[in-house]
Amino acid sequence: MQETIQETIQETSALTQGQLLPMASSRNLNRFWEWGRKIICVGRNYAEHAKELKNAVPTEPVLFLKPPSAYVREGSPVLIPYYSNNLHHEVELGVVIGKPGKNIEQSRAMEHVGGYALCLDMTARDTQDKCKNKGLPWTLAKAFDTSCPISDLVPKEQIRDPGDVKIWLKVNGSLRQEGSTSSMIFPVPFLISYISKIISLEEGDLILTGTPAGVASVQEHDEMLAGIDHIISMKFKVEKQS
Numbered sequence: 001m002q003e004t005i006q007e008t009i010q011e012t013s014a015l016t017q018g019q020l021l022p023m024a025s026s027r028n029l030n031r032f033w034e035w036g037r038k039i040i041c042v043g044r045n046y047a048e049h050a051k052e053l054k055n056a057v058p059t060e061p062v063l064f065l066k067p068p069s070a071y072v073r074e075g076s077p078v079l080i081p082y083y084s085n086n087l088h089h090e091v092e093l094g095v096v097i098g099k100p101g102k103n104i105e106q107s108r109a110m111e112h113v114g115g116y117a118l119c120l121d122m123t124a125r126d127t128q129d130k131c132k133n134k135g136l137p138w139t140l141a142k143a144f145d146t147s148c149p150i151s152d153l154v155p156k157e158q159i160r161d162p163g164d165v166k167i168w169l170k171v172n173g174s175l176r177q178e179g180s181t182s183s184m185i186f187p188v189p190f191l192i193s194y195i196s197k198i199i200s201l202e203e204g205d206l207i208l209t210g211t212p213a214g215v216a217s218v219q220e221h222d223e224m225l226a227g228i229d230h231i232i233s234m235k236f237k238v239e240k241q242s
């Protein structure tokens, strides 16, 4: 862990004084996934993906959450939950919050970005379909352990415009997904502003910004390779939950 004991004490004292948000600090975001912060996911943010799953193109962002226990890092496998026979990959640009905020103006939203990450929103599609049919939340489909593979932090300076990068994913060497973030229905500054009016944003929170078209199944022993342009890539093996 990079942060100092002093930073941890400052944060703890802010929380014990009943404040909602930790005091601003200069914590190093490099290992943000270890902080136990929120993973806020945006769904149906690319028209072609909304259409491929026969959903209407949304007029407001669709939001759901994953717990921090969903994180998995390269070197560990992505697990197919025991109750699913149709685990889908969804490659997404992740936005890591570097400065806390509530009711953030769109014009100031980028000041709250601390960096980016390449993310997969692994989805038990058969379970999600059952949940949708019954009007139930998507927790079993989206929030299980290893449902959020992530890359290292991409420093903010490496992505000059989060609305103009290519994200892609291959399975066993075959290209499955390739899309530009320029096709997002709701761009990153809008999402940060919109979310912050509902959920307070804290340092180390991660926003998954939605997936382009091409989502499909992975099987046991498959290898997923994903990237943001030539900026970063990551590889994950798929295994069955034992």
Ligand SMILES: O=C(O)/C=C/C(=O)CC(=O)C(=O)O
Pocket: 041, 042, 043, 044, 045, 046, 049, 053, 055, 090, 121, 123, 128, 209, 210, 211
């Ligand atoms: O509504 C559905 O059938 C599925 C929606 C999603 O899984 C949404 C996403 O997670 C996304 O678009 O990235």
Ligand SMILES: [Mg+2]
Pocket: 041, 042, 043, 090, 092, 121, 208, 210, 211
């Ligand atoms: Mg998704």
